[in-house]
Amino acid sequence: xxSSLLAIALxxxxxxxxxDCSAANRSGCATSIYFDSGEGTxxxxxxxxxxxxxxxxxxxxxxxxxxxxxxxxxxxxxxxxVAVQRARSVxxxxxxxxxxxxxMKIVAHGEANPLVATPDGVREPQNRRVDLTIVP
Numbered sequence: 297x298x299s300s301l302l303a304i305a306l307x308x309x310x311x312x313x314x315x316d317c318s319a320a321n322r323s324g325c326a327t328s329i330y331f332d333s334g335e336g337t338x339x340x341x342x343x344x345x346x347x348x349x350x351x352x353x354x355x356x357x358x359x360x361x362x363x364x365x366x367x368x369x370x371x372x373x374x375x376x377x378v379a380v381q382r383a384r385s386v387x388x389x390x391x392x393x394x395x396x397x398x399x400m401k402i403v404a405h406g407e408a409n410p411l412v413a414t415p416d417g418v419r420e421p422q423n424r425r426v427d428l429t430i431v432p
Contacts (some may be wrong), residue, residue, distance in 0.1 A: 311405070314374075320351040320389035321351075324426060325353060325429070325430040326349075326428065326429045326430070327346045327349070327350060327427075327428050328346075328425045328426065328427050328428070329343040329346060329386060329425060329426045329428070330343070330421060330422070330424060331382055331425065331426075333367070333419050333421075333424065334394075335374075335378050336379070336398050337381045337382050337383070337384075337385040339385060339386065339389055339400045340419065345373045346428075347386070347390060347393060348393065350395075350428050350430060351390055351394060351395050353430050354390075354395050354399060354430060355411075357365070357432070358399070358430050358431055358432045359399040359400065359401065359425045359431050360390070360395070360399065360400050360401075360402065360428055360429065360430050360431070361400075361401050361427075361428070361429045361431060362383045362386055362387060362400055362401065362402045362403070362426060362427075362428060362431070363403045363405060363426065363427040363428075364380065364382045364383035364386075364402070364403070364405060364425075364426045365382075365406070365407075365408075365409065365410065365411070365423055365424070365425050365426070365427070366378050366379050366382075366405075366406050366407055366423065366424055367407070367410070367414065367418065367419050367421075367423040367424050368407045368410070368414055368415070368416050368417060368418055368420070368423070369417060369418065369419040369428070372406060372407055375406040375407045376404055376406035376407075377404045378402065378406075379389045379404035379405060381403070382426055383402040383403075383404055383426055384402070384430070386426045387400055387402060390416040402417060404419045407423075410423045411423055411425065
């Protein structure tokens, strides 16, 4: 039961999915997908709407950059591997929605460039994410 409550609390810490296409976002339209702690690559159901929106926007052209990040709870090399796996999971989800892989670029950051700076070994839900940036 305690692990269930902890999982719910960690899920609640991630912001809701949105796509920012405002003029202030000069890099293009962007959204983030957050992942559970550990080596999981499963995309939770609340993030499928964001993937649907990204795929719909890409039907009009452009490409998407898939930047994948992890928290600092594991070894750096293992976190880079997890980042690659999560990016590929998102890539596969976009392919299922009709986006050609040729219009996607994956960059796996692992622990580098965290959204929330933490010491090594700290789990931070907002750092376990894949950022999708649509480039016209």
